[in-house]
Amino acid sequence: MAQVEASSTRPVAxxxxxxxxxxxxxxxxxxxxxxxxxVSADVRRTVERAIDRLGYVPNRAARSLVTRRxxxxxxxxxxxxxxxxxxxxxxRLIRGVSTALAxxxxxxxxxxxxxxxxxxxxVRYLTAGHVDGVILVSLHGDDPLPSQLAARxxxxxxxxxxxxxxxxxxxxxxxxxxxxxxxxxxIDGGRRRxxxxxxxxxxxxxxxxxxxxxxxxxxxxxxxDADLIAGGDFTHAGGAAAMDRLLVARPDxxxxxxxxxxxxxxxxxxxxxxxxxxxxxxxxxxxxDSPIATTxxxxxxxxxxxxxxMGREMVHLLTETLDQADRIPRRVVLATELIARASSARRxxx
Amino acid sequence: MAQVEASSTRPVAxxxxxxxxxxxxxxxxxxxxxxxxxVSADVRRTVERAIDRLGYVPNRAARSLVTRRxxxxxxxxxxxxxxxxxxxxxxRLIRGVSTALAxxxxxxxxxxxxxxxxxxxxVRYLTAGHVDGVILVSLHGDDPLPSQLAARxxxxxxxxxxxxxxxxxxxxxxxxxxxxxxxxxxIDGGRRRxxxxxxxxxxxxxxxxxxxxxxxxxxxxxxxDADLIAGGDFTHAGGAAAMDRLLVARPDxxxxxxxxxxxxxxxxxxxxxxxxxxxxxxxxxxxxDSPIATTxxxxxxxxxxxxxxMGREMVHLLTETLDQADRIPRRVVLATELIARASSARRxxx
DNA sequence: CCGGAACGTGAGAGCGCTCTCACAACTACG
DNA sequence: CGTAGTTGTGAGAGCGCTCTCACGTTCCGG
Numbered sequence: 001m002a003q004v005e006a007s008s009t010r011p012v013a014x015x016x017x018x019x020x021x022x023x024x025x026x027x028x029x030x031x032x033x034x035x036x037x038x039v040s041a042d043v044r045r046t047v048e049r050a051i052d053r054l055g056y057v058p059n060r061a062a063r064s065l066v067t068r069r070x071x072x073x074x075x076x077x078x079x080x081x082x083x084x085x086x087x088x089x090x091x092r093l094i095r096g097v098s099t100a101l102a103x104x105x106x107x108x109x110x111x112x113x114x115x116x117x118x119x120x121x122x123v124r125y126l127t128a129g130h131v132d133g134v135i136l137v138s139l140h141g142d143d144p145l146p147s148q149l150a151a152r153x154x155x156x157x158x159x160x161x162x163x164x165x166x167x168x169x170x171x172x173x174x175x176x177x178x179x180x181x182x183x184x185x186x187i188d189g190g191r192r193r194x195x196x197x198x199x200x201x202x203x204x205x206x207x208x209x210x211x212x213x214x215x216x217x218x219x220x221x222x223x224x225d226a227d228l229i230a231g232g233d234f235t236h237a238g239g240a241a242a243m244d245r246l247l248v249a250r251p252d253x254x255x256x257x258x259x260x261x262x263x264x265x266x267x268x269x270x271x272x273x274x275x276x277x278x279x280x281x282x283x284x285x286x287x288x289d290s291p292i293a294t295t296x297x298x299x300x301x302x303x304x305x306x307x308x309x310m311g312r313e314m315v316h317l318l319t320e321t322l323d324q325a326d327r328i329p330r331r332v333v334l335a336t337e338l339i340a341r342a343s344s345a346r347r348x349x350x
Numbered sequence: 351m352a353q354v355e356a357s358s359t360r361p362v363a364x365x366x367x368x369x370x371x372x373x374x375x376x377x378x379x380x381x382x383x384x385x386x387x388x389v390s391a392d393v394r395r396t397v398e399r400a401i402d403r404l405g406y407v408p409n410r411a412a413r414s415l416v417t418r419r420x421x422x423x424x425x426x427x428x429x430x431x432x433x434x435x436x437x438x439x440x441x442r443l444i445r446g447v448s449t450a451l452a453x454x455x456x457x458x459x460x461x462x463x464x465x466x467x468x469x470x471x472x473v474r475y476l477t478a479g480h481v482d483g484v485i486l487v488s489l490h491g492d493d494p495l496p497s498q499l500a501a502r503x504x505x506x507x508x509x510x511x512x513x514x515x516x517x518x519x520x521x522x523x524x525x526x527x528x529x530x531x532x533x534x535x536x537i538d539g540g541r542r543r544x545x546x547x548x549x550x551x552x553x554x555x556x557x558x559x560x561x562x563x564x565x566x567x568x569x570x571x572x573x574x575d576a577d578l579i580a581g582g583d584f585t586h587a588g589g590a591a592a593m594d595r596l597l598v599a600r601p602d603x604x605x606x607x608x609x610x611x612x613x614x615x616x617x618x619x620x621x622x623x624x625x626x627x628x629x630x631x632x633x634x635x636x637x638x639d640s641p642i643a644t645t646x647x648x649x650x651x652x653x654x655x656x657x658x659x660m661g662r663e664m665v666h667l668l669t670e671t672l673d674q675a676d677r678i679p680r681r682v683v684l685a686t687e688l689i690a691r692a693s694s695a696r697r698x699x700x
Numbered sequence: 701c702c703g704g705a706a707c708g709t710g711a712g713a714g715c716g717c718t719c720t721c722a723c724a725a726c727t728a729c730g
Numbered sequence: 731c732g733t734a735g736t737t738g739t740g741a742g743a744g745c746g747c748t749c750t751c752a753c754g755t756t757c758c759g760g
Contacts, residue, residue: 014716025740030718038738057478061420062716065411066745072459090441098462107475109422110460112448125457128407236645265645272647292642295586295615297622364746375710380748388708412746416715 013054022050033058064129072107073318074131076122076145078138079112088290089307090137093159096311097135104319106132119145127152133318135159142202155321157314161204161331169321171313171332173305175205178336179212180219182285182303183257185338187220190347191255191283195228197242197267199259206234209259209287228253232263239263243270254282254347261286261293261302268296268343283344289337298342306334363404372400383408414479422457423668424481426472426495428488429462438640439657440487443509446661447485454669456482469495477502483668485509505671507664511554511681519671521663521682523655525555528686529562530569532635532653533607535688537570540697541605541633545578547592547617549609556584559609559637578603582613589613593620604632604697611636611643611652618646618693633694648692656684 015033019026024043031039032047039047050056064070075097077090094110101108109131113119126134126149133155136145146168149156157169186194196213199206210229217224227249230242239258243266246253258264264286268278276282278298286293289304313332320330365383369376374393381389382397389397400406414420425447427440444460451458459481463469476484476499483505486495496518499506507519536544546563549556560579567574577599580592589608593616596603608614614636618628626632628648636643639654663682670680 015718016716026717027719027740027742028738031739034718040738043738057474059415059716060478060480061411061415062745063718064745065409065415065716065747066718068745070411088438094460095462099464102464102468102471105471107480108460108462110444110458112445112458114449114452118452121452121455124407128410130410130457236641269645269647291586292645295619295642297619365748366746376747377710377712377749378708381709384748390708393708409746412715413748414715415717415746416748418715 013056014059015056018047018050018054018056021054022047068129070107070130070132071105072109072131073101073133073135073315074109074111074126075135075137076111076113076126078119078136078143078145089288092307093137093311096308097315098311099308100312100315104315106315106319123148126154133157133322135314135318155318157318157321159310159314161208161333163202163204167329169317169329169331171310171317171334173307173310173336174333175208175336176212176215178287178303178305178338179209179257179259180215181212181336181338182287182301183213183216184219185301185340186255186257186283186285186344187216187222188346189255189283189344192222193228193250193253193255194222195230195246195250195253195256197230197232197239197246197256197258197263199232199234201231203234206259213257225250232259234260234262236262236266239266240270241266243267244274247271247274247276255344256282256284258284258286261288261290261300264300264302264343265292265296268300279343279345279347283347285338285344289339293339293341296343298345301341301344302339304337304339306336310334363406364409365406368397368400368404368406371404372397418479420457420480420482421455422459422481423451423483423485423665424459424461424476425485425487426461426463426476428469428486428493428495439638442657443487443661446658447665448661449658450662450665454665456665456669473498476504483507483672485664485668505668507668507671509660509664511558511683513552513554517679519667519679519681521660521667521684523657523660523686524683525558525686526562526565528637528653528655528688529559529607529609530565531562531686531688532637532651533563533566534569535651535690536605536607536633536635536694537566537572538696539605539633539694542572543578543600543603543605544572545580545596545600545603545606547580547582547589547596547606547608547613549582549584551581553584556609563607575600582609584610584613586612586616589616590620591616593617594624597621597624597626605694606632606634608634608636611638611640611650614650614652614693615642615646618650629693629695629697633697635688635694639689643689643691646693648695651691651694652689654687654689656686660684 015026015029019029024047028039028043029047032044098108111122113122134149136156136158146156146158146166157171159171161170161172162168183194196210198210201207214224230246232238232242239262256267258267264284268284271278271282278284284300286300286302289302293300293302317330317332365376365379369379372379374397378389378393379397382394448458461472463472484499486506486508496506496508496516507521509521511520511522512518533544548560551557564574580596582588582592589612606617608617614634618634621628621632628634634650636650636652639652643650643652667680667682
């Protein structure tokens, strides 16, 4: 039985060995591997056979040492664990990024710095030439990473509009318009005393969605009442607490727009505990169209963001930046979609 | 203003430059960078100053070319998108893995092959010496990856016990014991006609949890009735459908153990739609202790798996395998915990 | 006071690959 | 038939790092 699969020794064939077996030079093998057109058909076939026979796989370290390219892209998520756990946003975004990278034969490297020390390690990693570009998923605007990377000339695309008009590529969903449409939908349903539970005021998404709520009221010539605006934090508990406050301040409210589904679910529980019927007494609209929106009773009307598409778009933007030397920052804002469910059903005729 | 930060040119200082600036040899700088003890204190200080001044970061490609180490670990998730979206399991696992890797200064590389083509690319990537080891998160047992990697002598740890007693490192939660305890909890609560909604029979977790259910009934000398066992698929819709079937087959059942929270939520909806009160008429226990368990009404009793710890344990196992030449496969099985909520409240005295 | 151990440092090879350049073998054209 | 171009292939340098080995100092015991 000479049929040995190079079993226990590391089967690391090199370019050199392939060249020897195929009876050509290293350069020619390299050309075959990299799909250069200037190789004659029969030499190419010979080399390919040798590659197959040896199970040759190019060593990326050696390659990227000379090309100064790693063909991988980092996705950096700087979010507290709690958000990551509860939010289906990230898996979906990653999936979008992942498929787009795969199509370009780029490798995804996920980094999730946990603390200060970790973040320094991350910067070191990114600047060590380990990746060709960085996708930054940080919903808090005060992150120093973009400028640090910019200083090192590493292409970056961030998710969500940065709060200070930094010159950086970004992709975002149209939060303001989404919130406007959600609120308009409530107005269309016959609601007039519409409250809102906002996101944190230090997050652009929170601020933008509040602005959209205001837009819709203004469009309909409805007054904006501070008593109808309660601050939340994108969490279930925060949503419930905010709802409680709204019910005290404005017991007569007939609808509420929540800047996240998690808060909407909290608000729903709070409303039901207070004996209000949804949607008969109070209509609710959430934001994110997360899976939880379909499991509540009644089902939760929500604003869907094109999350996967945002991921794909970020990759698109990044690879464009990679190829072109001119680094003109671009921004891509994607439209949202309102998914109507029972929680915002049109008010019955009185 | 001579104060230029090497702005637009790539500021890639090399070992050589550091050596020149510090007035020492390349080897000495390398020793300092790698923390070798055989460098005198003042030379070390001089070199460190030079490193700081030049903002030197070692080039990992060059390093791993010679060390044959990449100092990164791949996490390969081969799951359909749908699961990834709805299941908070993965983020938590990743988080556990991530912190454990960070503590060892290892880099996490996340791979999520989407289809056949993608999977081949993944194999190529893993065998290109890009990673030192692989953590395989595939809940389906028929994955060919472990053996492919084993053939290449790449250390692997898989999540969950493989169905065929493959010789491979794995980490798992004690599904059988968790299910046994969940069911025993229902028995303790005075329930006697206890149904179960299982996971898919091709997934070890599903099979093991069913076995645990049987164990508990056997322990309590309760009969095992096929009418009380309904097949599910770990999804919300599947849980609801299975519950409907159970209600037809055994309208008198007074409790149900669901092999996942998502199915439990579906079952809950189905029970409530059928006019059964939970927990008065029928008690429910789920599995996973996912966030959704706290948002249902009533709150869902569930079995918590130490997911983060499983991630950490996988890293632990992998790094052990990395360091030692002897590759004796190990298995680590972690205990679960029952989190009691209202959905399984003790039956009121009749 | 001398031989050898201990210690700190430098020289140089080489990891596996790409890429430029040179060159041989054709082809085409005046 | 000579010259210029075209095409396929090989030789060789070098990417930035680690690591072995050799060498110069210092220190100590006999």
